[in-house]
Amino acid sequence: DIQMTQTPSTLSASVGDRVTITCRSSQSISGWLAWYQQKPGKAPKLLIYKTSSLESGVPSRFSGRGFGTEFALTISSLQPDDFATFYCQQYDTYPLTFGGGTKVEIK
Amino acid sequence: QVQLQESGPGLVKPSETLSLTCTVSGGSVGSGSYYWSWIRQSPGKGLEWIGFINYSGKTKNNSSFKSRVTISVDMSKNQVSLKMSSVTAADTAMYYCARDRGWLSSNDAFNLWGQGTMVTVS
Numbered sequence: 001d002i003q004m005t006q007t008p009s010t011l012s013a014s015v016g017d018r019v020t021i022t023c024r025s026s027q028s029i030s031g032w033l034a035w036y037q038q039k040p041g042k043a044p045k046l047l048i049y050k051t052s053s054l055e056s057g058v059p060s061r062f063s064g065r066g067f068g069t070e071f072a073l074t075i076s077s078l079q080p081d082d083f084a085t086f087y088c089q090q091y092d093t094y095p096l097t098f099g100g101g102t103k104v105e106i107k
Numbered sequence: 108q109v110q111l112q113e114s115g116p117g118l119v120k121p122s123e124t125l126s127l128t129c130t131v132s133g134g135s136v137g138s139g140s141y142y143w144s145w146i147r148q149s150p151g152k153g154l155e156w157i158g159f160i161n162y163s164g165k166t167k168n169n170s171s172f173k174s175r176v177t178i179s180v181d182m183s184k185n186q187v188s189l190k191m192s193s194v195t196a197a198d199t200a201m202y203y204c205a206r207d208r209g210w211l212s213s214n215d216a217f218n219l220w221g222q223g224t225m226v227t228v229s
Binding site for chain 2: 042044045046049055091094096099101
């Protein structure tokens, strides 16, 4: 199975901060990487697919980049609504696998 | 717009079979080129993909579940179902059904999720 490792596991930041979360896959996933945001008691919400494509309706402050086995999600200016847990997921190889999550907290 | 709603018993006894249903509203489970997956989330193991059934009836399961999992579609009821046999306490989790974006010939990213249903094995 492809292991997805996210860092950090927790991140403390303030409104307006630029925030970057990284995700590393245990083998190349050819860019087939998605990012999700999850708030307490809710299902995950797709933000980014195919490494850097913004899902419809997602604010442009979210962006994704990466290549090979190293990927990143950046929030250019953190907003109050962005405090949540973020997950990466690879869909290159079965079984589909998720990262362990990064919780973005208010500093 | 298409919505997904999971349902099923919230409490299952060890060694029994967990049975969940995902009802699709606002669209047909048989239309498009979608992959319909079950995904679970537990504090101990995070998000875990269980398996899918696609628009042509093809299924694939996560091998970590061995042969315990069966995913099926009922077109007449517009539902996707999950059956997981021989459950243990380790199967206690929030269970989600999810649909992918439908743009690939294989599983795409999941852009539609149900609200989830909590299952406790005890």
